[in-house]
Amino acid sequence: MSSDLEQTGLPEGIQEIFRLDGQRAIVTGAGSGLGRAIALGFAHFGADVACLDVDVEGASATEAEISKLGRESLTVGVDVRDWESVLSSAREVEAWADGGVDIAVNVPGINRRKPVLELEPEEFSEVLDVNLRGLFHCAKAYGGLMVPNGRGRIINMASIFGLVAMERQAAYAASKGAVVQLTKVLALEFAPHNVLVNALAPAYFTTPLVRQIMEDRDWYEDVVRRVPQGRFGEVWEVVGPALFLASRASSFVTGTTLLVDGGWTAA
Numbered sequence: 001m002s003s004d005l006e007q008t009g010l011p012e013g014i015q016e017i018f019r020l021d022g023q024r025a026i027v028t029g030a031g032s033g034l035g036r037a038i039a040l041g042f043a044h045f046g047a048d049v050a051c052l053d054v055d056v057e058g059a060s061a062t063e064a065e066i067s068k069l070g071r072e073s074l075t076v077g078v079d080v081r082d083w084e085s086v087l088s089s090a091r092e093v094e095a096w097a098d099g100g101v102d103i104a105v106n107v108p109g110i111n112r113r114k115p116v117l118e119l120e121p122e123e124f125s126e127v128l129d130v131n132l133r134g135l136f137h138c139a140k141a142y143g144g145l146m147v148p149n150g151r152g153r154i155i156n157m158a159s160i161f162g163l164v165a166m167e168r169q170a171a172y173a174a175s176k177g178a179v180v181q182l183t184k185v186l187a188l189e190f191a192p193h194n195v196l197v198n199a200l201a202p203a204y205f206t207t208p209l210v211r212q213i214m215e216d217r218d219w220y221e222d223v224v225r226r227v228p229q230g231r232f233g234e235v236w237e238v239v240g241p242a243l244f245l246a247s248r249a250s251s252f253v254t255g256t257t258l259l260v261d262g263g264w265t266a267a
Helices: 002-008 033-044 056-068 083-096 121-149 170-193 208-213 217-225 235-246
Strands: 024-028 048-053 073-077 103-106 152-157 195-202 257-260
Touching (some): 033 056, 033 235, 048 056, 056 073, 073 083, 083 121, 103 121, 121 152, 152 170, 152 235, 170 195, 195 235, 235 257
Parallel strands (some): 024 048, 103 152, 152 195, 195 257
16 A cells, blocks of 8 residues: 555555644634534544634633543634734634644624615624624734744635625625635735635535524525525534645645535536
8 A cells, every 4th residue: 555655646644634633723713603513523633722702601612522522722712803802812822832823713704684775884894894804813813823833724714605696695795705815815925834725615504593594484495495405504514624624635725715515606
């Protein structure tokens, strides 16, 4: 087997390229939903994980689950809209991650599902403050921990609505489209420092927030009709794509947006 690997240029131990042993990860938005699933998934694959969220109680609950897996963890409260709060969180994580931060996943996001003519300017700004400006704050602060060390992975949470449109998604789609482009710029700037930057673009997943709006059966059935697989994603189904982008398996991948959408955008 090793001779075959040598001939193809593949490293020995290729089956281990998804492992995160010895690495330190930041997951912002780790208190619930996709962020919590990613944080736990990374811990299962060997990473120590700092759980950041404005919901400190939720982040602490995730930390407790990670600790049960025998991994080190940390809870940090952060409001991604506030640059000073994000800077403070970066300093706290840096002190915890004595050998440096290897992975940062930027998840937080909000939505205001309204037609444009009913969407208040303040609501539009509120969505961009969290989804775009907040993500910029995280990428800048946590990327600043990686670039000097010459290594790292940043994963930004985009959305299929950064690539395709849907009614009543003006603010959300605008913010996520900008995240797709911001990810490309970060990838270009950070690549010389061996810091790879990519995005995940999920469709609807059965997170606690989405479950609330799934009670609108007309809306739910309309959305399911748009998904070739005929269902919403389960939160654990984002872990594999995130793990790929966080691990050595994606060592020649940067500036891309990985769709996790059940085929929605292929239709």
